[in-house]
Amino acid sequence: METALIGCGAIGNVLARGIAEKIVDATLEVVYDNNHEKALSLLEFFQIKPKVAKDINEILESEVDLVIEAASIEAVKQYGPRILRSGKNLMAMSVGAFADVSFASEMEKLARENKVKIYLPSGAIGGLDALKSAAAGKIYKVTLRTTKPPKALENAPYLKEKNISLKDLKEKKLVFQGNALQAIRGFPANVNTAVAVSLAGIGAEKTTVEIVADPQSTRNIHEISAEGEFGKLYFKVENLPSPENPRTSLLAAFSAIATLKSITKPMVIGT
Ligand SMILES: NC(=O)c1ccc[n+]([C@@H]2O[C@H](COP(=O)([O-])OP(=O)(O)OC[C@H]3O[C@@H](n4cnc5c(N)ncnc54)[C@H](O)[C@@H]3O)[C@@H](O)[C@H]2O)c1
Incomplete structure (x- = not known):
């Protein structure tokens, strides 16, 4: 080719x-x-x-x-x-x-x-193969939970709008919970994974996204959980950055x- x-x-x-x-x-x-x-x-x-x-x-x-x-x-x-x-x-x-x-x-x-x-x-995400199979039947719920170091979330429009500062964060904090459409608007740096999960599963409006800031984390972690007619699935990836671009996972x-x-x-x- x-x-x-x-x-x-x-x-x-x-x-x-x-x-x-x-x-x-x-x-x-x-x-x-x-x-x-x-x-x-x-x-x-x-x-x-x-x-x-x-x-x-x-x-x-x-x-x-x-x-x-x-x-x-x-x-x-x-x-x-x-x-x-x-x-x-x-x-x-x-x-x-x-x-x-x-x-x-x-x-x-x-x-x-x-x-x-x-x-x-x-x-940067995985588990889409199983999610696509599950979507051939009924899916009741899909959640994407993304955990990043505070620095990776710093300039997100949602945090600015809500006046949330992550500067002196000592412990893990759930900074956002909403649907994928809202997540894409508020956290454009997470748009690729949220859209991929939405397209493979039940669409952006029905997909729940949770974003966690973790000062102890050095990796970008994505977890997908889904429940449906097929049963349940859970997938987790802990991504290391690519050598050329720290924002892009290898x-x-x-x-x-x-x-x-x-x-x-x-x-x-x-x-
Ligand atoms: N699907 C995913 O999970 C996922 C993960 C990581 C990155 N991405 C996306 O993939 C893309 C590339 O990522 P990367 O880390 O290689 O980025 P990068 O910044 O390292 O490289 C992008 C290159 O594209 C060039 N470029 C940008 N806009 C252009 C245009 N309109 N015409 C011609 N060249 C243009 C830039 O000059 C740059 O050299 C980004 O949009 C990124 O968001 C997707």
Whole structure:
């Protein structure tokens, strides 16, 4: 499979290295980043160098089968519809773009019309395979509990609005409880995981999100619990940051590689 990459930061680096080391059955033909230096820095991994695009049109006009976005929510909104219209599949790491329901349904419509697919990797979270299976029956309740060090939550609009300071926090504190829609607005840095859980399960309005600030925690911890016709599930991940970007979990970059593997392999594991 021939691919193109938009965004050559933390996730882009891990993914490009994976392709260069041939751990996936794909080639990287074109790379693009609005910071040209970042795109150039990926070339060192490759013997046969990908083309560095000057703008998005060079990707749209290329022959690639799949465009991988690892850039930003704005990039998905800006380029996503044009990628699908150009007849290319899209893998979007900035899953948060799909919190906008009208954008999400427009993208689904475009994918259907152009006979292409949109892949949204699990990213920093896990357990979505079981949650998707559970959603084939009735689900009564889904809760996503995210625990982060206070520093990682510091500039959240919700905390400013409610005048909550985490500066001298000595013990764990539940700082937010609400549905995923409210969580996305109040804590935009958690948007990717909240949207992924909502899309896999019962939607943002019905998904409960709890956000905990823990001064003892050095990891970003995500716990999913769900109850339904199937029984109960509980999943927990304690994420370490990626070396390039402390805000991005290494697992998110690995999930880009795993998704690419499942697209290109003849046998697919998991729901
Ligand atoms: N799904 C998940 O769980 C999950 C987890 C971590 C990160 N993410 C998302 O994946 C994306 C990439 O993460 P990262 O850690 O690699 O980020 P990063 O900041 O390390 O790298 C992003 C790169 O994209 C480039 N870029 C940004 N907007 C662009 C645009 N409009 N056009 C072209 N280039 C653009 C930047 O210059 C930068 O080099 C982010 O949106 C992040 O929120 C998702």
